[in-house]
Amino acid sequence: MTTVSAEYVVEKAQQRRKLPPALIAGGAVLGVIVGLAIFAPLVTSYNPTTQDLTNILAGPSAAHWLGTDQLGRDVWSRLVYGARTDLFVAFIAVLSPFVIGTLAGVFAGYFGSALDATVMRLADVVVAFPFYVLVMLLVFLLGPGTGSIIIAITVVSWVSYARIVRGATLVAKNQEYVLATKAEGFSTSRIVLRHIVPNVVSQAIVFATSDIVLDILAIVTLGYLGLGIPPPTPDWGEMMASGQQFLTTHWELSTIPGIAVVLTGLGLSLLGDGLAELLSVER
Amino acid sequence: MRAGHLVRPRERGPALVPPAPSGRPGLLEVEGLTVSVSPPGERRRVDVVSNVSFNIMAGEAVGLVGESGSGKSLTLRAILGLLPAGATVKGGAVRFEGVDLLSGGKRSLQRVRGTGVTMIFQEPMTALNPVVRVGEQIVDAARRQLGWSRRESSEHALELARHMGIRDPDAVLSLYPHELSGGLRQRVMIAAALACQPRLVLCDEPTTALDVTIQAQIVALLARLRQESQMSLLYVTHDLAVVAQLCQRLQVMYAGSIVEKGSVAEIFASPRHPYTLGLIRATPDVHTVVDELTGIPGSAPHVGARPAGCAFHPRCSLATIECSSGEMPLRDLGNGRASACIHVDACQSAAEGLEAVR
Amino acid sequence: MLARYVARRLLLLVPVVFGVTLLLFFSIHLVPGDPARSFLGDRATPSAVAALNKAWGLDHPIPVQYWLFLDRLVHGNLGQSLFYQSSTAGLLVGRLPVTLLLLVYGAVGSVIISVPLATLAALHPGGAADHSVRVVGTVGIGMPSFWVGTCLIILFGLVVPVFPVGGYGETWPSHLWSLVLPGLTIAISVSPMLVRSLRTSLIEALGSDYVAFARAKGASPSVVLTRYGLRNAAVAAVSVLGVNIGFLVGSTVVIENVFALPGLGSLMVQSILDRDFPVVQGITLVFAVLVVLVYLLTDLAYAVLDPRVRLT
Numbered sequence: 001m002t003t004v005s006a007e008y009v010v011e012k013a014q015q016r017r018k019l020p021p022a023l024i025a026g027g028a029v030l031g032v033i034v035g036l037a038i039f040a041p042l043v044t045s046y047n048p049t050t051q052d053l054t055n056i057l058a059g060p061s062a063a064h065w066l067g068t069d070q071l072g073r074d075v076w077s078r079l080v081y082g083a084r085t086d087l088f089v090a091f092i093a094v095l096s097p098f099v100i101g102t103l104a105g106v107f108a109g110y111f112g113s114a115l116d117a118t119v120m121r122l123a124d125v126v127v128a129f130p131f132y133v134l135v136m137l138l139v140f141l142l143g144p145g146t147g148s149i150i151i152a153i154t155v156v157s158w159v160s161y162a163r164i165v166r167g168a169t170l171v172a173k174n175q176e177y178v179l180a181t182k183a184e185g186f187s188t189s190r191i192v193l194r195h196i197v198p199n200v201v202s203q204a205i206v207f208a209t210s211d212i213v214l215d216i217l218a219i220v221t222l223g224y225l226g227l228g229i230p231p232p233t234p235d236w237g238e239m240m241a242s243g244q245q246f247l248t249t250h251w252e253l254s255t256i257p258g259i260a261v262v263l264t265g266l267g268l269s270l271l272g273d274g275l276a277e278l279l280s281v282e283r
Numbered sequence: 284m285r286a287g288h289l290v291r292p293r294e295r296g297p298a299l300v301p302p303a304p305s306g307r308p309g310l311l312e313v314e315g316l317t318v319s320v321s322p323p324g325e326r327r328r329v330d331v332v333s334n335v336s337f338n339i340m341a342g343e344a345v346g347l348v349g350e351s352g353s354g355k356s357l358t359l360r361a362i363l364g365l366l367p368a369g370a371t372v373k374g375g376a377v378r379f380e381g382v383d384l385l386s387g388g389k390r391s392l393q394r395v396r397g398t399g400v401t402m403i404f405q406e407p408m409t410a411l412n413p414v415v416r417v418g419e420q421i422v423d424a425a426r427r428q429l430g431w432s433r434r435e436s437s438e439h440a441l442e443l444a445r446h447m448g449i450r451d452p453d454a455v456l457s458l459y460p461h462e463l464s465g466g467l468r469q470r471v472m473i474a475a476a477l478a479c480q481p482r483l484v485l486c487d488e489p490t491t492a493l494d495v496t497i498q499a500q501i502v503a504l505l506a507r508l509r510q511e512s513q514m515s516l517l518y519v520t521h522d523l524a525v526v527a528q529l530c531q532r533l534q535v536m537y538a539g540s541i542v543e544k545g546s547v548a549e550i551f552a553s554p555r556h557p558y559t560l561g562l563i564r565a566t567p568d569v570h571t572v573v574d575e576l577t578g579i580p581g582s583a584p585h586v587g588a589r590p591a592g593c594a595f596h597p598r599c600s601l602a603t604i605e606c607s608s609g610e611m612p613l614r615d616l617g618n619g620r621a622s623a624c625i626h627v628d629a630c631q632s633a634a635e636g637l638e639a640v641r
Numbered sequence: 642m643l644a645r646y647v648a649r650r651l652l653l654l655v656p657v658v659f660g661v662t663l664l665l666f667f668s669i670h671l672v673p674g675d676p677a678r679s680f681l682g683d684r685a686t687p688s689a690v691a692a693l694n695k696a697w698g699l700d701h702p703i704p705v706q707y708w709l710f711l712d713r714l715v716h717g718n719l720g721q722s723l724f725y726q727s728s729t730a731g732l733l734v735g736r737l738p739v740t741l742l743l744l745v746y747g748a749v750g751s752v753i754i755s756v757p758l759a760t761l762a763a764l765h766p767g768g769a770a771d772h773s774v775r776v777v778g779t780v781g782i783g784m785p786s787f788w789v790g791t792c793l794i795i796l797f798g799l800v801v802p803v804f805p806v807g808g809y810g811e812t813w814p815s816h817l818w819s820l821v822l823p824g825l826t827i828a829i830s831v832s833p834m835l836v837r838s839l840r841t842s843l844i845e846a847l848g849s850d851y852v853a854f855a856r857a858k859g860a861s862p863s864v865v866l867t868r869y870g871l872r873n874a875a876v877a878a879v880s881v882l883g884v885n886i887g888f889l890v891g892s893t894v895v896i897e898n899v900f901a902l903p904g905l906g907s908l909m910v911q912s913i914l915d916r917d918f919p920v921v922q923g924i925t926l927v928f929a930v931l932v933v934l935v936y937l938l939t940d941l942a943y944a945v946l947d948p949r950v951r952l953t
Contacts, residue, residue, distance in 0.1 A: 121657075122660070124656070124657045125657055125660030125661055125664060127887065128660070128929045128933050128936075129661070129887070129928065129932065130886075130887035130888070130890035130891045130894070130928050130929075130932055131887055131891050132890075132891030132892075132894050132895065133924075133925055133928045133929075134925070136909065136910070136913060136921075137668060137922075137925045138671070139913075140916075140921055141668055141669075141671040141672050142671065142672075142673070143673065210782075213782060213783050217785050220785050221785055221786070221787060221895055224895075224898075225895065225898055225910050226910070226914060227910070227913060237785075240787070240788060240791065244791060247791070247794060247795060247799065248799060251795050251799070254791050255788070255791065255792065255795070258784070258788035258791065258792070261784070261785055262780060262784050262788075263783075265780075265782065265783015265784070266779060266780055268783070269779045269782055269783060270779065273779075360853070363857055364856075365853045365856055365857060368766065389862075393859070393861070393862075396856060396857060396858070397859020397860075398859060401857050401858060401859070402853075402854070402857035404850055404854055406850065409851060410850040410851055410853070410854040411851055411854070412851045412855070412868070412872075412873065413851070413873070413947070413948070413949055414872060414873055414876065414947055415868065423855075423858075423860060423868065424858035424859045424864070425858070427861055427864060428859050459949070461948070461949050462948075472854070475854075475858055476857065476858060478858070479858070479859055
């Protein structure tokens, strides 16, 4: 019997070393995009906000790889700097609900009773609103700007993390080893931090990889509707919106940023699939 | 409508063919059947049923006995082409009335299922569709195959239910599976399986999930149905007592292979494989139903961790060094008996002790 | 029994509805500074600001304000639009049918797209069709709905002009016709999610014992797929659609703007840009009520489709 289980452990370890192909593919796609965003000044030769009204709506050329927009700004520069803006905002907008939701879920699941009831009723109220509607309402109330967008997304999306983590916590807290540490008289904070959180956080991480796709979509959508990051800061959504008036003559203006969004989403989804496989979490 | 449906002369199809004359190999022939799966999380494939051969004559009841994980359920599923995702037939042949079911594709399987061979599952709760009324489930397949009208099908459903000893069938048939007791559910499943009057019924531990008293009722029901309709049974179980009640012949499976076969009476009197001996010892009295096997030290090997040589040797008290390597094929002992044990004589003397205990 | 079930469900909604009204009530207090001043703009006279504060009841203590707010809601009074200078409720009632119709288009369209794709994928998990569906879904889940709409406009409005690419038309037939592209856009945006869940539940159903038993009984492949596979997966599909109603509504809000449809979504965006608080608040309320009602209907549909759900 012992030999069998030892063999099994060895095989498992060998499997670990081989990363899921989805993880590698997603990492590669995302790596390129994030790389471009970080090194934006190095890969572009124009300031994304500099207008050149003598050269508007120019097609692709050696000087302007993707042409210029209606104000003569370089589309490639705006695309790359747009990645910078949108990815950064999305990253913060996924991090803060991740932290808040995970904590709320752990505490609600572990302590139960009134705290649990309050958190879950609050979650019920939030999901009674469609995601976009509540985000738009909050951005409207708080005024335009990056901070409002992040707060709005946080208020709405902590719920999913809280629900997932609460469920996982309910399972984890009744596991024998947790009950055992409890019996041994370890402090509650130690049990929660050392035994519960590490066990439930992987599910939250995997969810975060699909949640960040939704957040990017939300940020871009707000930009498209004119409720997002205020111009002239380059933002993919705003680019697509302003390109729409030129659909008949310059359809590429509003489709190219969309392709950038789709590629980013694809990279993140693949990364999420790979991560789920690696952490063996059901998606 | 006395006892009705099941004993009525068959109306159509190959069922009119008389039972196989003696000399013909039999109703069902399984030859060198090998089934492989991938253990969870692994790429490699391992054989969970290896080189299994047996046949079943018309009207005969054969027991297939082994612990869970011995491959007996997969053998049944392979016969009907119902292997779960991930399990595949690696080799061998399955012939029903001479028609190959493995190489014949979906058509030949489809033609045989229901009317020729059918299967009763272990857990009627999961084998019945939870969102369809049981009355419909009894006849939905037969209705298409036998071309019954709506009215005919509901009459047949009632008749079948009555024949399965279901009291108040009118009420029962309009219920959903979760509203029935375990015993009733199993009767419903048997009714559904027998709706097309199959000639061979594969039973996958149909009583394991039931209470002891209900188990006895279902076994009695199967025995009665078999007598009335002359259908053949292949009965998978880990319960030797049930085999003693229902079957004429017995084959014992361990870790994916048949290790012993022969007539029930002879094997019970004098087993020729230490594993069979252990099973019989674990059953205090073959007429008493036991819930689980006890008495054989250790546990069956895990999938993909089959020991070399005789798979049973790590748990066997008669094992010698020769047992731990080489192939262990079934050896013919004459009189329809066979064993895979290379220490048949030692086993026989150990079995005499068994008689003494009795 | 069904009535009692409904009553119990409704009772469970009470805290949610209470929370929704509370959140909407407090929303005005989230506005930095003096709300009335903020919405009326810098050029508004102090008397106009004072009048609006009085009209919104902001001169009362908070509990009284909330009471007045509830009282107004119960009487169907959502306040006076700042921009249109007319009753918000009346404004919304005029816009609601477009949005509801578009939602129906989107829901029906997504089912028409998802069920065949999920079936194709689930019949041979890991096969070529499954992989293709999965790839399409992974790409699709990252597509902004308005971008899908833009692409459809380019394709069906400019390249192959068959469908109107904007507006709602004047007559009923033209209404229905003009919603085809927007509806398709919503359906395409919602489908990846739906396909994913449907595929999972269909694979589960097709791998179940009851399907194996149906095959053993000799049921034909089409009977197995429809009565055993899809019938059981439909139960799951209903709840998936129900849970994602918020997503569906969100897409509708965005898509109305892409296709310039006179629904609640385009009104909401316009009112945000006009800083017309009562209208934004009213639309949010309508959408929340819509979502809560759909949740309720989903529960009921689930109870009807799945006899195992206890109606107590």
